[in-house]
Amino acid sequence: DTGVSQNPRHKxxxxxxxxxxxxxxxxxxxxxxWYRQTLGQGPEFLTYFQNxxxxxxxxxxxxxxxxxxPKGSFSTLEIQRTEQGDSAMYLCASSHDGxxxxxxxxxPGTRLTVL
Amino acid sequence: AQTVTQSQPEMSxxxxxxxxxxxxxxxxxxxxxxxxxxxxxxxQMILVIRQEAYKQQNATxxxxxxxxxxAAKSFSLKISDSQxxxxxxxxxxxxxxASGGGADGLTFGKGTHLIxxx
Numbered sequence: 001d002t003g004v005s006q007n008p009r010h011k012x013x014x015x016x017x018x019x020x021x022x023x024x025x026x027x028x029x030x031x032x033x034w035y036r037q038t039l040g041q042g043p044e045f046l047t048y049f050q051n052x053x054x055x056x057x058x059x060x061x062x063x064x065x066x067x068x069x070p071k072g073s074f075s076t077l078e079i080q081r082t083e084q085g086d087s088a089m090y091l092c093a094s095s096h097d098g099x100x101x102x103x104x105x106x107x108p109g110t111r112l113t114v115l
Numbered sequence: 116a117q118t119v120t121q122s123q124p125e126m127s128x129x130x131x132x133x134x135x136x137x138x139x140x141x142x143x144x145x146x147x148x149x150x151x152x153x154x155x156x157x158x159q160m161i162l163v164i165r166q167e168a169y170k171q172q173n174a175t176x177x178x179x180x181x182x183x184x185x186a187a188k189s190f191s192l193k194i195s196d197s198q199x200x201x202x203x204x205x206x207x208x209x210x211x212x213a214s215g216g217g218a219d220g221l222t223f224g225k226g227t228h229l230i231x232x233x
Contacts (some may be wrong), residue, residue, distance in 0.1 A: 033220060033221075035220075035221075040225070040226075041225055041226075042119075042206050042208075042223030042224050042225050042226050043160075043206070043221070043223050044223070045220035045221060045222065048219075048220055056219070056220060058220070091160070093160075102148070102210070103162055103165070104162075104221065105162075106152075106159050106160040106161070107159060108158070108159045109159065
C-alpha cells in the first residue's frame with residue numbers, strides 16, 4: 001500500500017474559477033477526512049466520510065465547498081468561485097474503523113494558490 | 116467545542132539534548148484521544164505518539180514520551196536524545212471518541228516549530 005495520495009500537489013488559479021482536488025485513501029480505509037491548513041496554523045477540520053456517507057461538516061465549509069465520495073473509495077473536494085482567502089494547503093486523511101487508536105493517516109496535501 | 120493551545124511557536128535545542136513541547140486543551144468530553152503529529156518541511160504529517168484519556172499511564176514510543184495530566188488538561192511531549200531529523204513542526208491534536216466507535220475529526224493546535232541544531 002502506498003499510503004494516502006492527493007492530486008494535484010499544487011494548483012494555481014485565478015479568483016472566481018472553480019477547482020477540484022482528489023484524494024485516494026489507503027485501501028480498505030472506510031473513513032476519509034478533509035482538512036485545511038493555512039500558513040503558520042494547524043490543520044482545521046472540514047468534513048469527513050464513512051464509506052460514501054458524509055457524516056460531519058465544519059462551519060468552515062461554506063456553500064462554495066462541496067465534497068463527495070461516490071463509491072466509498074476516492075473523494076473529491078470542489079471549491080466554486082474561488083477567493084483569495086481559499087489559498088491554503090488542503091489535506092486528506094483516512095482511517096479504518098477498529099484500527100489502532102483510529103489513527104488517521106495523512107496525504108501530502110494539495111497547495112492551492114488563488115491569484 | 117474543543118480547543119488546543121500550544122504556547123511555544125518555536126523552540127531550538129542542540130542535538131542530543133532533551134526538549135519538552137507543551138500543549139493544553141479544553142473540552143467537556145470525558146472520553147477522548149490526544150495525539151502529537153510531526154510535519155517535516157515539505158513533507159506529510161505523521162503520527163508521533165497517542166494517548167487515550169482513560170489510560171493513566173503515560174504513552175512512550177522510543178525517544179518520545181508524554182506527560183498527560185488529565186485534571187490539568189495538559190499533554191506535553193518530551194523528546195529525548197534529539198536528532199537532526201526531529202526538526203519539524205509538531206502539532207498537538209484532540210479527538211473526541213465518536214459515538215458508536217470509529218473516529219472523528221481532529222482539532223489541532225497552532226504548532227511548535229522545533230529546530231535541532233548540530
